[in-house]
Amino acid sequence: MKPIKELNPTFLTQEENKEHLINYLLETADNYLILGQRLGELCGHGPNLEPDIAITNISLDLLGQVRSFYQYIAQLKANQTTEDDIAFLRKEREYKNVLLVEQPNTDFGYVIVRQYFFDVYNRMFLNALQQSADETLRSLAFKGIKEAAYHERFSGDWLKRLGDGTEESHHRVQQAVDDLWIYTDELFHSTASSKAMMEAGVAPDMLQLREYYYEKVEQLLETATLKVPEVEYFQKGGKKGMHSEYMGRILAEMQYMQRTYPNSRW
Amino acid sequence: MDVNIDKELLPILESVKDPEIPVLNVIDLGVIREAQRDGQKVHIKLTSTYSGCPAMDVIGDDLERAFAKAGYQTNIALVMSPPWTTDWITERGRQALEKYGVAAPLEESADKAALLDGEKVVACTNCGSKNTRLVSQFGSTACKAMFQCNDCQEPFDYFKCLK
Secondary structure (H helix, E strand, O other), X not given: OOOOOOOOOOHHHOHXXXXXXXXXXXXXXXXXXXXXXXXXXXXXXXXXXXXXXXXXXXXXXXXXXXXXXXXXXXXXXXXXXXHHHHHHOOOHHHOOOOHHHHOOXXXXXXXXXXXXXXXXXXXXXXXXHXXXXXXXXXXXXXXXXXXXXXXXXXXXXXXXXXXXXXXXXXXXXXXXXXXXXXXXXXXXXXXXXXXXXXXXXXXXXXXXXXXXXXXXXXXXXXXOOOOOOOOOOOOOOHHHOOOOHHHHHHHHHHHHXXXXXXXXXX | XXXXXXXXXXXXXXXXXXXXXXXXXXXXXXXXXXXXXXXXXXXXXXXXXXOOOOHHHHHHHHHHHHXXXXXXXXXXXXXXXXXXXXXXXXXXXXXXXXXXXXXXXXOHHHHHHHHHOOOOOOXXXXXXXXXXXXXXXXXXXOOEEEEEEOOOOOEXXXXXXXX
16 A cells, blocks of 8 residues: 655654654554453363454464564664563553553453454554555555454454354353443554654544544444443543553563563563 | 576476475576576575564575586575566466465455455365365465365465565
């Protein structure tokens, strides 16, 4: 796909633009890291073999994608920063992932709902990102979207199966939908950096996709015989670094190795 | 696809296998986009298959070792664009896969029909029957899905089409 706009060749030579791009990359990529870590916790703990393998495969895809983003950040910073530093050595407030991805693996229903809510967004996002004015982002999007299609297929299928399954599975997955719904809106919030990148043609305008997102998700919920929650207030904060209590625990586990054995590499 | 590979280097490149599918060498897998000599230095452009594929790091290390043995220093660059597709697996590679028990990727529309709509188009690597069923869209590695033959009961992997 062609970029919507050509990037001015001097764009990244301006410190301010570069700073915004780095922030924007973090806002995007930290979602992959934290969700990948969350899914990785389930390795060997899936309800049976197939979803176990699928979930760890998805985790691996997300961690693979996040590496490319962090490598790009390291390249932009052009100091001694490595992808590992970015993944493992930041403090909680410096992570910009949305609250949705840090929510715990309460049960299989929560895992699937969290995944589906994210996958629909991610696929739409990567689809739009293929027209970014930034060449690296275009190629990352082009690569990532192929994987994202598989992810959405997996989580969507399971959501239907659980919703339209037994009384117990229906009840539990409805609970997960009710609990996680309040975290969906944040996916579409813009920040100072995303706005700056949008103006430059680097970032897609996610607000334009919001309506389509809810249309799609609500349609699937209906197929799955699930109710769309009615809420007036949506939760937010992750993109500003204000996380839920779960985040610290994720980081404690994720960063343990790197902090205990500094400079070890994955 | 345009590749730019120095023929003299082919034997060394072909000695490096995919660590997870050891019957496929890196040429047959289609991940080498460029390999050029510059004195005792070899410049390689390597494209990654799936973004999270842990085999890529190992392939990089194995390439370095193989070239070091032949007296070369290597400089490996990972390229993202254009992204790798299963079309780049060579005919020889596809045959090696089938013989190894992994069904080679179908073309895109047949692949979608097999993985998304449950159509019976993937042939069993053991008996050749197309009366097979998808067990899981995700397999032992990121590039594979799990199938089982309804006729001979053989469980087997299918290399997913990536395009």
